[in-house]
Amino acid sequence: MFISQVADSVITGARFVELFNAGATPVDLTGYRIKVYGNGSTALSHAASLLAETVAPCSTFLVVNDEVAFVGEYPNVSVADAAGHSTGGINGNGDDVCELTDGTNALAVCGVLGTDSPGQPWEYTDSISTRSASFVAGTTTFDVAQWTITADVACVGGGDSPGTR
Numbered sequence: 001m002f003i004s005q006v007a008d009s010v011i012t013g014a015r016f017v018e019l020f021n022a023g024a025t026p027v028d029l030t031g032y033r034i035k036v037y038g039n040g041s042t043a044l045s046h047a048a049s050l051l052a053e054t055v056a057p058c059s060t061f062l063v064v065n066d067e068v069a070f071v072g073e074y075p076n077v078s079v080a081d082a083a084g085h086s087t088g089g090i091n092g093n094g095d096d097v098c099e100l101t102d103g104t105n106a107l108a109v110c111g112v113l114g115t116d117s118p119g120q121p122w123e124y125t126d127s128i129s130t131r132s133a134s135f136v137a138g139t140t141t142f143d144v145a146q147w148t149i150t151a152d153v154a155c156v157g158g159g160d161s162p163g164t165r
Helices: 067-073
Strands: 002-007 016-021 033-037 046-049 059-064 085-087 097-101 106-110 127-131 147-151
Touching: 002 097, 002 106, 059 067
Parallel strands: 059 085
Antiparallel strands: 002 016, 002 127, 016 059, 033 046, 033 097, 097 106, 127 147
């Protein structure tokens, strides 16, 4: 299970983190959390505890800030199209670090902890940061070469659509 996409939508409620289970077995998200470290901080800004849901192999799971705002921003994407979704707890801007944990251990990270991103190649303010499909495992050391930053526009399908990894 790893972070495959992070979005700082211009609509605050439409911000999301997409997780992907690249494994061969289902993953139970009980106890999993997405931690957000804001504006270069090493102190936790907030965290989203994930629901006790199971993500099937080769499936996505969306964590959205507000389901109504998300559907309004991405009208061609239904949170129901993903393997599952959780609402609330994802709020920040494009210079925040997101970290996926299993409740104890870090599993994946998007961003550089302790580094404020303005001017950094990984800044995704008002944009979507998508992990390259060629990478199929999480890493706790961020490598910008594994990510593509694109403008936040209403998705119409394809690789930048939430829930479609």
